[in-house]
């Protein structure tokens with residue numbers, strides 16, 4: 001068979017596979033619609049069911065990854081299913097999700113990675129506004145950055161948890177690649193100012209010291225805001241990611257300039273619904289202890305005794321007295337697990353205050 005004939009035959013095969021995939025996706029979507037009716041049917045009139053089930057979505061993605069035999073890798077396959085589920089859920093109910101804007105931020109990229117493209121994403125100007133928007137019920141969920149592998153905790157987020165009663169229902173991890181971007185009006189050798197978010201400037205500090213030591217570094221509210229500014233400004237560059245670069249039509253003059261190649265940010269999904277166990281969960285708590293010797297030891301002891309792995313511990317001023325602190329602790333397990341229940345009871349006995357922020361499936365993607 002000639003190459004041309006072989007290509008034609010293969011394309012015919014792809015066409016007929018696509019038709020089957022489309023039929024199957026439609027069948028799946030119709031099932032999701034029926035799921036919505038079943039969820040609604042068992043509830044009293046006027047009560048709204050919980051359509052979004054993060055524990056079920058985590059299971060679906062993991063199941064697909066277990067079954068996958070290639071040639072697409074597990075992550076790629078799961079991403080396709082992430083989008084299919086996103087579209088199916090939107091048929092039941094389109095979710096509204098607030099994120100740290102403006103458009104083009106890494107937080108928006110995290111929201112899309114977690115929920116897929118079929119949600120209505122709503123940009124907010126500040127982290128605190130996301131908490132307030134969720135608390136007011138204007139959106140079902142919010143996405144906030146909580147820690148970066150290079151720069152550590154995002155204190156605004158931690159402090160907002162002290163002020164609002166919010167449930168954590170998920171986490172997302174995103175590899176953060178920064179680029180140096182310029183608009184049409186700026187020449188590469190005429191850059192006198194670099195705009196970015198303070199965290200991003202810090203994540204690229206060594207690169208900037210080596211390549212642009214005398215350029216003024218200006219911290220702005222987000223990398224997307226930096227990208228938006230340089231679009232119309234002369235002699236200025238922005239440090240931002242791919243989404244902002246595309247959105248504002250900028251050119252990349254240097255790629256992946258973050259000092260650490262594994263630079264990642266972890267984001268939390270906040271809402272009001274608590275999530276049942278999946279068998280592979282994390283829990284976040286806030287604890288304040290009496291200011292006495294051995295307080296930190298008695299806080300950590302129950303985790304050690306019950307063999308529970310901590311993934312993070314962070315300290316912040318409590319805001320209720322000078323030199324008093326609260327601990328933010330993340331660990332593996334669900335607050336409904338007997339071992340975790342026991343840990344929480346022991347901590348509760350020793351602490352001034354304990355707040356379980358939520359248990360949620362460990363990030364799948």
Ligand SMILES: C=C(O[C@@H]1C=C(C(=O)O)C=C[C@H]1O)C(=O)O
Nearest residue numbers: 032035051052053056085088089
């Ligand atoms: C279909 C359901 O509703 C939503 C859509 C899902 C899907 O498309 O697989 C999974 C969980 C829910 O977020 C369900 O609860 O099973």
